[in-house]
Amino acid sequence: MAPAPAKAIPSDDAAHVLVVDDDSRIRQLLAKYLGTNGFRVTGAADASEARQKLSAIDFDLLVLDVMMPGEDGLSLAGSLKRTSDVPILLLTARAEASDRVRGLETGADDYLTKPFEPRELLLRLNNLLRRRAGADARPGAVERIGFGRFVFDVKREELRDGDEVVRLTDRERQLLTLFATSPEGTVSREALAGPEAGVGERSVDVQINRLRRKIEDDPANPIHLQTVRGIGYRLRFD
Template identity: 60%
Template sequence: MTSATLEDDAAHVLVVDDDRRLRALLSSYLMKNGHRVTVAATAAEARTFLDGLAFDIIVLDVMMPGETGFEFAADLRKRSQVPILMLTARGEPQDRVLGLEIGVDDYLSKPFEPRELLLRIGSVLRRTRASPFGKPEAAIVRFGPFAFSLERGELRAGEEVVRITEREREMLRLLCASPGDSVSREVLSGLGGAAQERTVDVLINRLRRKIEQDPANPAYLQTARGTGYRLIADG
């Protein structure tokens, strides 16, 4: 089910959830707030839509009959970098780590307010839609072939935008704000605690795979032994 035609630049959201009432609620709410919406009850139905339509973001439930949201997201990431916002009733740290390892952009725990979902969708879309820097040189941190805009939260390799998730972007902002200085795992996690620090290590490894020629021997995103990590910038 898709929404009627809206503005030409309206974001197209794919909502994947086996809860019929929640699908109807989110479809109505998101359309009222200017989005195009397509809904699917299963991963298989979502794939059918993805074969013929382009989406700006996927809102994906974790617990679905048959193929779970985790399984669907992992398979999708093999061929697509469309942003994924995952809905979950499971708040365990290991589930969040799994989602981050897969490449999910953001999490929202059930139950939630539709307004919060709308704001999170807007945040992810602002960060993932490519646009030129157009900002003063001082707002850009360069390391090797890469440039990161602190203002836009945008990472580029030359003229090409490098796809990073919202969590990776937040972490890169902290590292680029003080290039060369050690940033602790506690600061990078935002919350502290062993579970969150484990999440930091997962995100660092993912970032290294995107920016390092040899992730096992990083030139830019280095470990500050005993404390955290540092970004080595040019100049």
């Protein structure tokens, strides 16, 4: 009988994921699967336990169940995004588009419906890590763009309002990078949704509106981030 293959042991510098779910079976399954695929995994049974662990550990990613007793995942995600830019992937049994939109409105970076394929979760988590790391600078690539009083550093994926750094979600950094590296700052709705985003075009509208609230004096009448009818959106930069 052949010996069983050795289990992969995540290295100390592997990405650390906090899985928050009141279902202990799901926590255990995700810990096992993600652990064998190179992640360090910590579990929490509810929002209160998650907050305790977040206060002690700097996690690289959060996998957060929406439906939990006590404080639900949407409330926790919205609270965390006001003070942290850690990427959040929401898990939920609700598949309606309106539920996905609500999740993304909290500032969450991605959304996955239960039941799901573990491989899809793994791909989405790796995509979130790549977005956070940012794209390497390329010869001749745009290094920064300015619009109004704002400057976006493409390499660092950092937005400044004068001397102040504007807090962005990973998805908002990705959107600004797409605009900065596109001809005349115009990007189609399909390209903004993209294969990695895992969201529909309606969710793109929600994300654009959220970004407008950070860069427009009057988000209802945008000057910088404008709608291009029949195409998508354009960021008018200098």
